[in-house]
Amino acid sequence: MRPSLRAGVEGPAVRTVSVEAVLDAVVCGCGCLCLLMVWDGIGWGTASVFALALMAVVLVRVLDLPRPPAVLSLGGVVLLLVLVLSRVSRRYMAEPFLEAVLLLFLFRVLDRKSSRDYVQIALLTLVALVVYALLSVEKLFLLAALGTGYCASLILMLAAWQRREADARLSLADAGRLLRRALGIFAMMLPLCLALFFLAPRVRNPILRPLAGGGAVASTGFSERLRLGEVGTIQGSDRLSFRAETEELPPDRLYWRGAVLSYFTGVGWEVDLRARGEGWGHPDANTPQVRQKIIxxxxxxxxxxxxxRPLATRGGGATGLGNGTFWRHGTGEALRYEAVSVLSPLPGTLSDSAESVFLELPRGYAPALKELTRELIRGIPDGRGRMDAIASHFRGGGYLWSLEGLVLGEDALERFVLDVRRGNCEYFASAAGVMLRMAGVPARLVAGYRGGHYNRSGGYYAVRERQAHVWVEAWDRDARTWVRIDPTPAGSAEGAGETGILGGWWDFWDYLDYQWNSRFVGYNARTQSEWASFLRDLLRNPRASLRAPSGGLGGLRSVLVGGALWLVLPLSGLWLIGTFLRRRRRDPCRVLLERFDRAMRKHGADRRNAEGLEEFVSRLNGPLRRLAEQFVSDFEEVWYGGRPLDPELRERLERRLADLGRLKRDEH
Structure with a gap:
């Protein structure tokens, strides 16, 4: 009879938790990820109800409270669904549908009873993921999508376990294996998802065109209509407007033209298509041109x-309205296009009828402002002298740029010039434009952006809504060209760039965002067609295809990177699948035995071929022998005694191996 090796084997009691409790925790975590992902795509009411319901689920579980009646949950969800779906329209479809999916998710969570309900919860999270992808695919979406997909995999695995054993409980070792297995399954899905992303047919026009959220709060940003005296405070917005890939330019060249506002109503400015092509000439062959790729x-x-001053655009599907302005018919989705500009004035001609358009003012408008204009231009002949006099008045007359304390009322412009002397670029440009017209100089306003932060890593300018700007163009009769006049004080916050000690980090983060938008968000039907044509030509004549310039595909480097990506991703997926299947086929007892042998070899104790475990342990000394005896005693219950390797015993064996790994070699 062999000697007993069981002395001191038993460890502390194994703590377990019910599968249902783990399911509820994962469901709440998945719900939080969904809320984080879709926060800017749903209304605040739905977001508040969703967050409160998740908190209620946690309290019911922690405090062991009774669940709300199913009728009450169903009634509340149905009422909210009616309110949400009543807002559906042809132009506002994706957001209400997303809110409806989240409300159905809540009902399933509040009324969960069986494993089938948990499966439906996992599917609803994936549906919410797909619907939100119609609205936005920012970097945050990628992180939340990965977390949501992983949580959905966990829910499906736990639900299958609960269906097989309703009262099942998990130990820490079981939980660790479950987490690793879910991660393996999710990792195997990623190559397939990426392949579907690149191969799925693209449409030229999106099915749903989400509208950008708006609100009653005034904030900085571009507008094609200018209204004075309606708001007293404007909030600064750091929202990104566009990125422009081009060479780095001097700051005084960074004026991004948008719309021309030539009709003055008395309280604001609007677009006027009369004389839209007047005064805009064509550059000669020697005029330098600047090309831009804009997202x-x-x-x-x-x-x-x-x-x-822009000459032409390509790829934006826009209509040229003259004077360097381009208008597109649709809004909502991101747009990628190219533009060509010249930075010097373009000489042209302006007819008498066109001059009268740019001199129009309401009858009897602002007599005090007109009197100030007469004083400023007294003795100055018509031309650049009058332009400089009016511009100098705002630059040296004690005026301040501000987004707060703006003048209100119909006479806001006159009071700004004569009394308050504080406002934003809209007030400065409007006042200068009106006073130029009073001085007999044709003038108009241009709305766009000024400035931008140049990211040298990516070679592009990042322009934000707080850099929206309005300036003046005045007609120089002698030079026969439009002259830019910017009366807004220099250094205003609207044109400020990115600064600070963390500027390098933000540059890197913004560059990642730019690449994400370029490679994934910008992957459309045109890009897919270009890749398909290139691959077809590559198969027909590989040598000629690699020598030929790839144009929009980014050159040979993009081709090689793309080919490597297509090669590595499927191979990685096959390797993960093979590893997972091999591990499943291997005997877990033999895996534990191999780990024991490896641990002993690290301590200089090598078990000989055909040597039994007890014989091997008898050759050891000190703490190493004691720990090895504990492992062998537990292991032989399975290897020789016929006991199944249940979760409790497996966790104990894992603990024995961990103790062996922590033992230092000089302690035995």
Whole structure:
């Protein structure tokens, strides 16, 4: 009879938790990820109800409270669904549908009873993921989508376990194996998902065109209509408007033209298409040109932006309205286009009828302002002298740029010039434009952006809504060209760039965002068609295809990177699948025995071929022998005694191996 090796084997009691409790925790975590992902795509009411319901689920579980009656939950969800779906329209479809999916998710969570309900919860999270992808695919979406997909995999695995054993409980070792297995399954899905992303057919026009959110709060940003005296405070917005890939330019060249506002109503400015092509000449062959590749962020902008003065655009599907302005018919989705600009004035001609358009003012408008204009231009002949006099008045007359304490009322412009002397670029440009017209100088306003932060890593300018700007163009009769006049004080916050000690980090983060938008968000039907054509030509004549310039595909480097990506991803997926299947086929007892042998070899104790475990342990000394005896005693219950390797015993064996790993070699 062999000697007993069981002395001191038993460890502390194994703590377990019910599978249902783990399911509820994962469901709440998945719900939080969904809320984080879709926060900017749903209304605040739905977001508040969703967050409160998740908190209620946690309290019911922690405090062991009774669940709300199913009728009450169903009634509340149905009422909210009616309110949400009543807002559906042809132009506002994705957001209400997303809110409806989240409300159905809540009902399933509050009324969960069986494993089938948990499966439906996992499917609803994936549906919410797909619907939100119609609205936005920012970096945050990628992180939340990965977390949501992993949580959905966990829910499906736990639900299958609960269906097989209703009262099942998990130990820490079981939980660790479950987490690793879910991660393996999710990792195997990623190559397939990426392949579907690149191979799924693209449509030329999106099915749903989400509208950018708006509100009653005034904030900085581009507008094709200018209204004075309506708001007293404007909030600064750091929202990205567009990125422009081009060479780095001097700051005084960074004027991004959008819309021309030439009709003054008395309280604001609007677009006027009369004389829209007057005064805009054509450059000669020696005029330097600046090319830009621009990615316009999703929003309500109908105008394309380019460096002042743009000649043409390509790829934006826009209509040229003259004087360097381009208007597109649709809004909502992101847009990628190219533009060509010249930075010097373009001589042209302006007819008498066109001059009268740019001299129009309401009858009897602002007599005190007109008197101030007469004083400023007294003795100055018509021409650049009058332009400089009016511009100098705002630059040296004690005026301050501000977004707060703006003048209100119909006479806001006159009071700004004569009394308050504080306002934003809209007040400065409007006052200068009106006073130029009073001085007999044809003038108009241009709305766009000024400035931008140049990211040298990516070679592009990042232009934000707080850099929206309005300036003046005045007609120089002698030079026969439009002259830019910017009366807004220099250094205003609207044109400020990115600064600070963390500027390098933000540059890197913004560059990642730019690459994400370029490679994934910008992957459309045109890009897919280009890749398909290139691959077809590559198969027909590989040598000629690699020598030929790839144009929009980014050159040979993009081709090689793309080919490597297509090669590595499937191979990685096959390797993960093979590893997972091999591990499943292997005997878990033999895996534990191999780990024991490896641990002993690290301590200089090598078990000989055909040597039994007890014989091997008898050759050891000190703490190493004691720990090895504990492992062998437990292991032989399975290896020789016929006991199944249940979760409790497996966790104990894992603990024995961990103790062996922590033992230092000089302690035995």
């Amino acid at each position: 316009l962020e999703p929003g309500r902008h109908r105008w394309l932006f380019a460096l002042d």
